[in-house]
Amino acid sequence: MTEAVLRTERLCKHFGGLAAVNEVSLEFFSDQVHAVIGPNGAGKTTLTSLLSGDLRCSSGCIYLDGKDIAGLSADRISQRGVGRSYQKTNIFLPFTVFENCRIAAQSRLPSSMRFIRPALAYREVMREAERALEQVGLAGRGQEPAATLSHGEQRQLEIAMTLATRPRVLLLDEPLAGMGSEDSARMVELLQQLKPSHAMLLVEHDMDAVFALADRLTVMVDGRVLESGTPEAIRASAAVQEAYLGVEEPQ
Amino acid sequence: MSHSRTTFVLLACLLALALLPLFAEKYYIQLFTKMMIMAIFAMSLDLLVGFTGLVSLGHAAFFGLAGYVLAYAAPQYQAADLWLSLPLAMACSGLLALVIGVFVLRTSGIYFIMVTLAFAQMLFFLFHDTKIAGGADGIYVYAKPVAAIAGWEPFTLENHVHFYFVVLALLALVYAGLRMLLASPFGRVIVGIRVNEQRMRTLGYRTYRYKLVCFVLAGALAGMAGYFAAAQFGFVSPETLSWHQSGGVLMMVILGGMGTLSGAVLGAFGMILLELGFQGLPVVGGMDIGKHWQLLMGGFIVCAVLLLPHGLLSLGRFAPRWRRKPVEAAE
Structure with missing residues (x-):
């Protein structure tokens, strides 16, 4: 075993x-x-x-x-x-759905002490965030504020964020x-x-x-x-x- | 507000500020210089309060210290070298922020407010009660810093118009730099920390480090503002480190609109103009209203916070609505 x-x-x-x-x-x-x-x-x-x-x-x-x-x-x-999701939805409500996943994926950069290039120019991070949204079935909802998602969708986003950290x-x-x-x-x-x-x-x-x-x-x-x-x-x-x-x- | 509209408004403001010295008197040029210096100070605090969610009530420590560094950097009765003393002043403020930050960033919420205040007060009393820099009487900065590069002076700060343009350039530079910073991975992390720090940690961010870097950066920028404030005023006193100063700049940030850079700038301009406006009120029926300007100021801030929870900046939202109306009516 x-x-x-x-x-x-x-x-x-x-x-x-x-x-x-x-x-x-x-x-x-x-x-x-x-x-x-x-x-x-x-x-x-x-x-x-x-x-x-x-x-x-x-x-x-x-x-x-x-x-x-x-x-x-x-x-x-x-x-x-080790990735964790929460029982009580624990997301960034003011952010867009995509940004929730993007910030999660960004955590896998060797460091986020990067001050000059725009965060949206990190293609790898963007792809990872897209992938996580697709996995949970939230693709296409990326630009909506997370706060406007239904409860069930927020649960899906919660999982997507966890997955985005690989x-x-x-x-x-x-x-x-x-x-x-x-x-x-x-x-x-x-x-x-x-x-x-x-x-x-x-x-x-x-x-x-x-x-x-x-x-x-x-x-x-x-x-x-x-x-x-x-x-x-x-x-x-x-x-x-x-x-x-x-x-x-x-x- | 749309993106292009914001850019347009910003460029218009920049142009207006650039043209101001053409027709304004010396008094107003110096007044606007002061407002722009305070705007840099307010933006540096907004980075902590509005973006990272760290409500500091001791931000004047970094502002005031830089002024003292300038006073010390100059040989007696002579001018300091701008290219040396400005980086030195900002580095000292940044270093102080690092030392203070290491301790205060272990706390949060109300405790953070209290310990930042406590540290700033310690520094205040250090300068107030000891003779290291003139004590309570303060210390003079006899001459404005000289900006000589191998004998050639591109500008002279003794000239109030030159001083104005240097500060305007720095204001634009700090604004643009912070915009860039906020769009970077680092900027996204600090906003994430404000919204939900615990979740940022489980996502794998060592939030303490990001907060510390942010604190040091804000301290160094406050130092830049403090340096020019001291250079302009020609005098540094412990008052520049006091909690009145910290509270005042916090008020500017809140009044203008937390969490936006333009809000901080607007707050700094608005607060100083209001102060002058209220002070200039005439004597009515034997009562000197202008003398009690603080009462009016307090009332105004209460009203502003109640009616405009997102600060003076939210006034801008009314503008497009007025203009759009006739279009809708025509449809």
């Missing part, structure tokens, strides 16, 4: 007395989708934030390609090929949240396409999407890993049935 691209070891995050993430050890392999499910407050978003560097872990290790990256800042982790590891925090069924289907198809070249963490409430995409499935409850394994094994697990799958999620 190949080595995990991303691996956590007994990862913990405490907020005061609350252990939002508690001794979580997970592995993420290239060409695989590792879905994390669990009720609200289970620590899924916190886990994503720990992996992306938005939050610092209280203890434990995060290995990217075998090197410990726990404690690195978010920008360094991003530069090492990550190897994708951390997707509820990419389908608030999307219509048509957009959802398109997004699932896109994620399916991205699978062969990426290691993916997928936090998602949409069980159809999760079972369509996931190669591995982890169920979190109260910051802990309740169960981790293949989707079939999880579906059969009595503990999971009781804690999560059996009960309809009140949305």
Whole structure:
């Protein structure tokens, strides 16, 4: 078996007395989708934030390609090929759709300490931004202000920005949240396409999407890993049935 | 406003400023020189406040320091060399910005406002309470800097018209330079930082570095303005470093319209003209209105902020609407 691209070891995050993430050890392999499910407050978003560097872990290790990256800042982790999308849409609302992607793609220039040539003259960056917009199905919408997009389209833009940074590891925090069924289907198809070249963490409430995409499935409850394994094994697990799958999620 | 229209308005303004010395008296030439110097100062602050989202209340530190550098660079009772003292003054202001920036840029929001203010006040009291540069009394700049290149003087700053054109050229240069900067990858990054710094970080930008470079650049440009202000006035006092000065230039940026370079220029011009206008009001019924100009100024700023949230610049939006009306009626 190949080595995990991303691996956590007994990862913990405490907020005061609350252990939002508690001794979580997970592995993420290239060409695989590792879905994390669990009720609200289970620590899924916190886990994503720990992996992306938005939050610092209280203890434990995060290995990217075998090197410990726990404690690195978010920008360094991003530069090492980890891209993240947010559950709450986190885009540049006053910018155009295209500029959102362009600024994301520009981050892959060796440095943006460039003061003279216009940003729009960097053809490589422009192409990359176009490509990302095409991937999520927003081509042709580039000149609209991001603020005028519908909620679902903003979600698509969110993913496009992440893709424009050319990550190897994708951390997707509820990419389908608030999307219509048509957009959802398109997004699932896109994620399916991205699978062969990426290691993916997928936090998602949409069980159809999760079972369509996931190669591995982890169920979190109260910051802990309740169960981790293949989707079939999880579906059969009595503990999971009781804690999560059996009960309809009140949305 | 369309792109070509903006360019047209800008060129018209530049032409008007270039023609001003032909018919204006010395007093007005010097007044406009002062306004253009303050416009450079306001643009340098706008780079921080309007574009990067860093509300600094200590920007006068860099402005004032450059004036002191000029005073120090000149041998006593003699003129300084422009080509040496100007870069030196800007470098000192930039260096000070680097030192202050390393600390203040670790904070944000209200804390950033407080620490920039604190650093500037430290510098104010350093010059005010010690004898290193005349203390509270300030220090004279006896002669204007000399711009000699191997004995040949292309212009002399002692001549107020020459001084005017040098400052006008610098204003145009700084404006054009900042426009270029803002269109560059660096410029896009600082605006991204203002809009959503956290997202910029997850996109892979080390935002601290960009903010620091921006802070140093703004400091050096404020130094350029401070240098010419000191040269024009012929006197430097701790007041040039004070928080009144920092607040005043912030007011110019807000009044003119944050986040646009022309807004900052407009704010600087508008503020100084208003000040003069209010001061010049006559005595009515035994009450000297002009003496209480600050009261009127305050009232005006309150009204301007309430009615024109995007500053004086947003007045420009009314102009095309008036002109378009008859066309629509004809259709």
